Amino acid sequence: MEAVTAESSAVIEFNEAVKDYGGNRRIGPVNLKIGKGEIVGFLGPNGSGKTTCIRLILGLIRSSSGTVKVNGFDPIANHVEALRHVAYSPELPNIQTFLSPRELLNLISHELYFPDNADRRSEIDQVIELVGLHDYAETKVGKLSKGMIQRLSVAQALVGSPKTLILDEPMIGLDPAGVAHFRDVFRDFASHGKGTVFMSSHIMSEVESLCTSVAMIHHGKILFKGSADEVVGKVLDYSLVELETTPLSPQTIQQLKEIPGITQINIADSGKKDTTAIEITVGEHDQDIRPLIADIVVKSGAKLYTIKQGENMLERAYIEALKEKKGGQL
């Protein structure tokens, strides 16, 4: 029986994995490696194959060809060994409505062979507390709100001290406080390389702020895997600088345009009185020209309220990558 070795420390490994659903529906070949301690954001449009990949990892479906390994084991042939320390939180979970959160966690706990003792009960209490379900622990799932069910979905994944979390859109339905809390929970889970997180999401800002790396899938094939910065760098040939100032004179704008690397300046109404929002496109995105810009703005006599690197670059890169994919290779 094959297992994870020092040489192949990948927790999850797709090797030319294909899932053929028949007809024109085919996902793959997928090649992807997730190492221990990584927090990977798994991005892709609807129908791109994210859920298929997750179901392959969990051994819920078989690959038509190629291999999928989890902790070095085939999740179909050696389901128990492969998934022993892997937990899954599904998107819009279909949880048994006749159970309460505590009953579900008990069921999962029994399923995972944990003895019925004080430690187990204590762990369930801790998980309930951690996900903020304390007041609803005895309420039947059928009566819980969408957000509470999502919390329960994460809670059931945390039972049993897993080492790898597979999360399918974990933030859906959560309020902002819940999103922030869960971000901390996942970050803490993976801190110091002790846990691995594989998270599919459409919320790019979440992925950007939480994940150490990003994998993009499109039409069943992995387009790219790397850090968010690497993905942005690979896809976009520009970076953005955003600033809020009092209105700038045409001379000042001309001075800004003359800074080497700046290719475009967009000026918009910030929505605030006497304030202008300016978006500056910089052709070579590895150079930080914010000090130069700030210097020119301040010397012109205008007030500079904020200056920062453009946000949502991953989202821009993602959209750009999909656009490019339509026309050719990434």
Place this chain on the structure above:
Amino acid sequence: MKRAEVIFTFARYEIKRAIARKKVLALVAFTILLTILPYYALSQTGTSIITAADAPYVNPYLWVLAVILVGPLFLNFTAILIAAGSMSEEYEQGTAELLLSKPVRRSDYITGKFLGGYILFLFILVLTLVLSIASAFTFFGVQKDLYLIPGLFVAQAFSSLLFFSLAFMLGELIRRSSLAYIFSSAIFFSSFIISLFLSAIFRFTGKVVYKTVQMYLPTSAAGSLPVQYALPRLPSTLSTVLTFVSTSTTPASTISFSIEILLVYTIVAIAIAAAYFLHADISRKLS
């Protein structure tokens, strides 16, 4: 030991799930109805069937009527109702995915689900027997030869395993509960009706081939065993009543033949269900 615990966990889960689906409530209501009403009706009109002269020899054994009446139809149909949804409802609701994404063996899951559903069926069977005896006692006085009950329980439990397994298999193969109910019921009623036709044709023509075919039908095997067990052990005075109330004569020749047929159907159905479940993809929630 750990695997046994996991299987038991799934069995308990299945019982809880079925109870939550209100199936058990409906089945208990039907059980009460079907084990009390016949005795009440018989007590009101029974003199035309059971003569005053026969009554002392028949009335103490009337507890067995419900078993013969209810067994072939209601209990087998109950088995279908419980088993057909056991797997298919979980696919429809998307709940199988969550449990099977855990590090558990699929074989433990399906075994637990099968056992849980079957334990639930046994509960309905026990209720049927208890209520039958209670009704017979209430309407016809003290009942005799109750020592046959454990044997009848085993015979009926084993007989119903056939349609339980068949419906369980169809639920797994089709993965849609309504279709699984319809197909299982269609097999049950078709077999039942065909059996009646074959029996009639055999009587008219005397050709053994019709009788032989009838013997191999699933309803014949499922309906024969309790009668084959009870009839030789009960007074001959009961045979008129049993023939009158029984929906079909017992076509299987011997108890061992009935057991063989039941085993073949049951084992094949369980094997197909298990093989399919162990090798097929786990369906996503049906929209």
